[in-house]
Amino acid sequence: MMRATDRSIPALVSLPLSLGAVLLISACAGSRAYPSLAVRDIERVEGSASAASGSIEAPPALPAPTADLTTRLAGLVDIASEAHEKFKSRQPVAERAISGVGGAISDSWTNAQVALSSLQAARSGVLTSLGELDQLYADARIANPEQVSPTAAAIEAARSQVESWVSSENAVIERLSARLR
Template sequence: MNSQFRPRLAAAQIVALGTCLILSACASAPGYPSLAKRPAERIAGTAQPASPPPVAQAPTPLSPELQARLAQLVGRARAAHAVFTAGKGKADRLSSAARGAAVSSEAWVVATVALAELESRRSEVMISLAELDSLYAREKVDGGDGVSIAAARDQVTAWVADEDAVLAELRGRMRA
């Protein structure tokens, strides 16, 4: 071993021996703490049985104005979804024709425009969905149950999900 490392090794051994002596002094102290439960850890309480869940109440009827607004939003979403569905065939044909085409080719541009038209119809459905979400949140904040609004919102959400799946498929086909 190199002579320059010997003093460092000796110093490290002394520090280690000192640490061991100090720790052993702590261990030899009388009166180890008990591992038994302390009073604060003992279980005691005054629990009461839970009250039964509230009985479901019949949905509160919507005001005539809110019913009319709900019907208008669902009708607008239904009409936009119908236009989307009608344009799906054209976009399907055009995206199939653009499969593998160069990005700026005629087939790719025409298919991209058809997809943009479908996305425009989807955005109209999304606007209705956003307004339904707003109505639902307002109804819940005001203490209503929002069951009728939630049902309409669920229907529009299903249309949006269907449209999203169609658009994803068509976009994927154009990338292939």
């Protein structure tokens, strides 16, 4: 059973601690010398920052949506084909960079990461075309859900070609990425 004096012991110990904390806080509050919020010399902006020329690639221009379907499909496959060729041309550079990679965060590892990023960026046209073909195919199937129309079949043929490029590029990216881990 607890006695009345036992309950007052924590209160007696906490009272000096509380008073000490109040005194410390009040000592800090007494100072009126606040730091200035003005911009310091080190914070001033000097020079200019801009992306290196040629380092950012513009996204591929897709064929106009109002073009007839055959022309639109051919344009999307052409964009994907060009992007796939760009991917294949950058692949040896990435392969070499990754084959000579050192430890994580070394210069060779950083160069390999940059080469892999460049390889991934080269495939943007393939992925953009596949997304557009997917949308066209979905629209064609929604318009005629009962059977595959000639329109949907033409879109599916173009889509299959582009999808095969995406699959092969995915395999290369995954293989190279695994070597960097």
